[in-house]
Amino acid sequence: MPSKIVERYKRILSGEQKRFSPYEFEDAQYRKQKVQLVVRYAIENVKRWTPEQARRELSVHDIKQLKLHLVREYIEPPIEAKSDDVYYIVEFAYPYLPRLPEEQRVLWVYQEVLAGIRRHFPPLYFQSIKGEERAKICVDYMCQHLMKLSDLYELPKIFGKTERAYSLLKKYRLKILVDTLYFSPFDMVTEIYPELSNPAFWEDS
Structure with a gap:
């Protein structure tokens, strides 16, 4: 179930587990929800940021530190994103955030x-x-x-x-x-x- 993904993510952050199972995101029905839960946990519980703050401040370094590179492949970047842009990861986790026209x-x-x-x-x-x-x-x-x-x-x-x-x-x-x-x-x-x-x-x- 998607709710268990956070516990597995915590184990990855603590070093008990290296990565998610190859089958973790296999079910397309729950994939988006799982990725959102992981990113939200990282932002709200680890960084203690608001979504707005995260969109402004999240960096490539943070992505590595938070092990979010493990879920980044499941988030399609918008066409205008540069290779070092990560703001869209926050927007994926918080769809209600206002976007630029x-x-x-x-x-x-x-x-x-x-x-x-x-x-x-x-x-x-x-x-x-x-x-x-x-x-x-x-x-x-x-x-x-x-x-x-x-x-x-x-x-x-x-x-x-x-x-x-x-x-x-x-x-x-x-x-x-x-x-x-x-x-x-x-x-x-x-x-x-x-x-x-x-x-x-x-x-x-």
Whole structure:
């Protein structure tokens, strides 16, 4: 039963037991509940943290110290999580914790890419419908906050020259969009901003 998992976890923490049985998490019906119980015990009884505090402060070092690496494989990280991020383990244990809205998560990732904290966007980040939504958030941010455009209708003039368009996308770390999602800078701009698809806007650009 899931309730016994905490006793086994205590034995692991005390050194009486090295790891969980290979069959401990075999039953998918109870797996999530068991993992949540282990993480909650570690946070509330060992660290004596609140869930909010744990999300802020839990580190990779804590994960090793608390032996939570033994259950980490059963928690799927969100697409934006970096390899050393562990906040999502707390969110898994406490599903009621408020999450950042999608737009803020996308901007967090993009700003880390711009700052060099991330070398690149997560794999498959711009795939599917969700990826297209992320692309629009990033391009909006580029136009409004990085290029500081006051009028979107300036975009055809700026992106009409292919070489200049690629140079700008490279500068603002969004060249990946035309490498993976759109056929060209023109395609990117007109897909994201359909109101700019009138060919007249692109003449003499």
